[in-house]
Amino acid sequence: MEVSALFTGLILYLSVCELNLALAFTGSGDDLKQRAWLTEKRSGAGVSTEASSVKCKLQGTARLPVFSMDGDYVIGGVFSIHHYTHTVKHNYTTMPEPQRCKRSIDSRELRLSHTMVFTIEEINNSTELLPGIKLGYQIHDSCASVALAMHVTFQLSNSLDPVFYTGENCSQSGMVMAIVGETGSTPSISMSRIVGSFDIPQVSHFATCACLSDKQQYPSFFRTIPSDQFQADALAKLVKHFGWTWIGAVRSDSDYGNNGMASFLDAAQKEGICVEYSESFHRAHPRSRIQRIADVIRSSTAMVVVAFVAPGDLRILLEELSLEPSPPRQWIGAEAWVTDPEMLRFSFCAGAFGFGIEQSVIPRLREFLLDLPPAKVAASPVFTEFWEDAFNCRLGKSAAIHKRVCDGTEDIQTLQSPYTDTSQLRFSNMVYKAVYAIAHAIHNEVCQDTNSKTQCDKFTRIESKQVLSQLKRVNFSKNGYDVSFDANGDPVARYELVNWQKSESGSIEMVTVGRYDASLPAGQEFHINGNLTFVGDVTQVPVSVCSDSCPPGTRKVLQKGKPICCYDCISCPEGEISNATDSTDCFPCPKEFWPNEGKDTCFPKPVEFLSFDEVLGIILAAFSVGGACLAIVIAAVFFRHRTSPIVRANNSELSFLLLFSLTLCFLCSLTFIGAPSDWSCMLRHTAFGITFVLCISCVLGKTIVVLMAFKATLPGSNVMKWFGPTQQRMTVIAFTFIQVLICAIWLGLSPPFPMKNLAIYKKRIILECALGSAIGFWAVLGYIGLLAVFCLVLAVLARKLPDNFNEAKLITFSMLIFCAVWITFIPAYVSSPGKFTVAVEIFAILASSFGLILCIFAPKCFIILFKPEKNTKKHLMNKNQS
Structure with missing residues (x-):
């Protein structure tokens, strides 16, 4: 912006210097025409050249307007009818020649300027708007030059009389009421800085730079075309809509391109879009720079190219790209070029997208544009040049010799040119609305509605700042389109989504496939309602990303x-x-x-526990039930042979109680299988502890009986009277009661409870019984272990005592197995994960139970069932004697 301001200031200075040069210099032929036109203007105005108290002179060489007409109120117009100007050489010793336009007519700009003429004539013929008042116009050609645009702006800000008189000063004398134009943003910025100082309203039909919305810098600027800020947001949403996150960007090296691209890049960043490259250029740059940018586009990985470029600039770049085939690119364009019919000749851009100004219908405009009789063409240098270029002939002696002379057969009705193309009136409507907006502002200032009639006083002297004030409040409808300006001088942003599609004939045509309305709520502005075609004439959306999307996971x-x-x-x-x-x-x-x-x-997570449905659970349950059945069968055998010597000699009461406790031991292992619950967690540990203490107490009682029986055989011993059946029962009950008391305290203070163990395995949940109080659990086990060790010691002491059936030895073996099982149980229990902890506990219960029942009762059952001859008192006595 600093460079732009410096450049603008320099141009302003040069223009002022040019305007301050005296008219004494000898002019060219064009200068003579201009002086003659000015003399005619002076005579018509009746201005005297006699001396007066104050004498004002027009400085510099005035430029002849391309179209002009006198009126009660004059409206200025500035259009880039030509593309270029001749290069002027400065030697700083002589007066430089005035800038002249090259012979390169922009047909669309010519149509826009003539649309302004049509609109003013339509208003002059209206009985509703400014009745009885005639609007005039002065339309100038800036030749797409900032210097010329500023020159004619100064000219429009002053009277065009070479010498005029006033009683006070020369300022603001004869200025136009408002100015329509310019087409480009850069010349519009320069013009607005000039006219803003004089409060002259400027209404542009094409300048879209968002910077012009700054009312502090451009207080008198209005426009009928939306700001690039809205277009930039719309383009970013369009790119995001198709999933393109990796793009290239090119822009004109001008206020329009630089500011427009800056707005787009900000909007794109918010949408998560990345830019691989961002290049700027201008048609005045050397070809080497254009070639470099073309090479960047060819070698890039981005499929999509967003172009904020003026048509004249982009034409040069596309011509360079057409010289050498390049990978297909999806072009996204601003309205400046994407709706320009002349750009459709670049067929490799087929499938391009962009936002264009809404199409419109202006009644009778086409007939007005085509109304070019020979006399009208010959009287206008611009129309003469246009006619000769369009039909490649010469009118009279004005053109080059190698062209044929126009013979009168040329028919403009058949001419295919942007000037005659009124099928998609976009920017012409912007000019149309700009002129009507100014007319409404003047109307509101000089006209009054009385008795259903509108009365206007054409002699009312108004200043441009009054028109400026009225423009801010303009609000009307024309041809179905609303016209109003917001606080920034901008209209409501509405666009058409344009798609370049191949027709059946193979030519490229612009097709409207959607809408964008910035006045709608957020998220509803953008709507596509047509069939789309992308680069390569395909309907599938191309992919343009730096990296493929990361899938879920x-x-x-x-x-x-x-x-x-x-x-x-x-x-x-x-x-x-x-x-x-x-x-x-x-x-x-x-x-x-x-x-x-x-x-x-x-x-x-899958919940895991030892269940009756799995193989391990079925096996353990089968052994548990089998062990209980075995204990019952043995008890039945003993009961059947309860009177036999072998049963009577081995304390049958304790044997039956031991078999009962072993049955409970086998069955209590079933409580460890299945999903843990509150009752099963408390039952399994307490039942296990109590039944095993009952079992060990019975074995301990049998061991004590063996020892006491041996002591009773000694002379003078009466120990058996202290360990009779009643004492045996009380011993078992006492030992068992202690375990019951331990379990009751455990359940009362901190009982076991079901829990989900998430720590052992990451991928599954172990449903198990938490101990509640580890002290309680180990107290139960410790008490069982204490009794087992005590029983083992006694059994070892009694293992060699004379006994027919060697019960002391059998008890010793059973207790060795029991202790071995439970000693190995402790490390296995601690290290086993998940449900295997329960399996280890069940295995220890079953192994120790089977050890007891097999070691103690299996030999006796074998004698009872298979060796009945040994189950006699005689055999028992013989054994004892031996």
């Missing part, structure tokens, strides 16, 4: 030194998921959930 990791659109896809860590495409992070599953294989969904 992965996260994005930015590549070092590259934009955010360039990334790698990394799988989520264990236990985490991402359930969206292009996720930037993974998040962990809840505690009781685990990711699936794709790591995009959390599923509940």
Whole structure:
């Protein structure tokens, strides 16, 4: 912006210097025509050249307008009818010649300037708007030059009489009421800085630079075309809509291109769009720079190119790209070129998208434009040049010799030119609305509605600042279109989405496929309602991304030194998921959930416990039931032979109680199988502890009986009277009661409870019984172990005592097995994971129970069932004697 301001200031200075030069210099032929026109203007105005108290002179060489007409109120117009100006050489010693336009008519600009003429004539013929008042116009050609635009702006800000008189001063004498134009943003900026100082309103039909919305810098600027800020937002939403996140950008090196692209890049960044390259150029730059930009486009990886470029600039770039085939590119354009019919000749841009101004219908405009009789053409140098270029002939002697002479057969009705093309009136409508807006502002200032009639006083002296004030409040409708300005001088932004599509004949045509209305609520502005065609004449949306999307289950990791659109896809860590495409992070599953294989969904972890449905549970349950059945069968055998010597000699009462306790031991292991619950957790540990103490108490009683029986055989011993059946029962009850008391305290203070163990396995939940109080659990086991060790010591002491049936030895073996099982149980129990902890506990219960029942009762059952001859008192006595 600083460079632009400096350049504008320099041009302003040069223009002022040029205007301050005296008219004494000898002019060219064009100068003579201008002086003659000015003399005619002076005579018509009746201005005297006699001396007066104050004498004002017009300084510099005035430029002849291309179209002009006197009126009660004059409106100025500035259009870039020519593309270029002749290069003027300055030697700083002589007066430089005035700038002249090259013979390169812009047909569309000619149509726009003539549309202004049509609009003013339509208003003059109206009985509703400014009745009885005639509007005049002065339309100038800036030749797309900032210097010339500023020159004619100064000229429009003053009277065109070479010498005039006033009683006070020369300022603001004869200035136009308002100015329509300019087409480009850069010359519009320069013009607005001039006319803003004089409060002259400027209404542009094509200047879209967002910078012009700054009312502090451009207080008198209005426009009927939306600001580039709205278009930039719309283009960013369009690119995002198609999923393009990796684009290239080219722009004109001008206020229009630089500011427009800056707005687009800001909007694109908010949409998550990255830019691979951003290049600027101007048609005045050397070809080497244009070639370099073309090479950048060819070698880039971005499929999409967004161009904020003026048509004259883009034409040069596309011509360069057409010289050498390049990979297909999807072009996205601003309205400046995407709706320009002359650009459709670049067929490799087929499929281009862009936002254009809404189409409109202006009644009778086409007939007015085509009304060019020979006399009218010959009287206008601009129309003469246009006619000769359009039909490649010469009128009279004005053109080059190699062209044929126009013979009168030329028919403008058949001419295919942007001047005659009124099928898609976009910018012509912007000119149409600009002139009507100014007319309404003048009307509101000089006209009054009385008795259903409008009365206007054409002799009312108004100043441009009054028109400026009325323009801010203008609000009307014309041809179905609303016209008003917001606080920034901008209209409501409405666009058509234009798509370049191939017709059946193979030519490229502009097709409207959607709408954009900035006045709608957020998220509803953009709407596509047509069939789309992309680059390569395909209907499938091309892909333009730096990196492919990361699928669910992965996260994005930015590549070092590259934009955010360039990334790698990394799988989520264990236990985490991402359930969206292009996720930037993974998040962990809840505690009781685990990711699936794709790591995009959390599923509940499977709950694991030792159940009756699995093989291990079935096997353990079978052994448990089998052991209980075995104990019952043995009890039945003993009961059947309860009177036999072998049963009577081995304390049958304790034997039956031992078999009963062993049955309970086998059955209590079933409480360890199945899903843990509150009652099963408390039952399994307490039942196990109490039944095993009952079992060990019975074995301990049998061992004591053996020892006491041996002591009773000694002379003078009466020990058996202290350990009779009653004492044996009380011993068993006492030992068991202690365990019952331990279990009651455990259950009362901190009982076992079911819990979900999430720590052992990450992918599944172990449903198990928590001990509640570890002290209580180990107290139960410790008490069982204490009794077992005590019983083992006594059995070892009694193992060699004379006994027919060697019960002391059998008890010793059984207790050795019992102790061995439970000693190995402790490390196995602590180290076994999950449900195997329960399996180890059940195995220890079953192993120790089977050890007791087989070691103690199996030999006796074998004698009872298979060796009955040994189950006699005689055999028992013989054994004892031996």
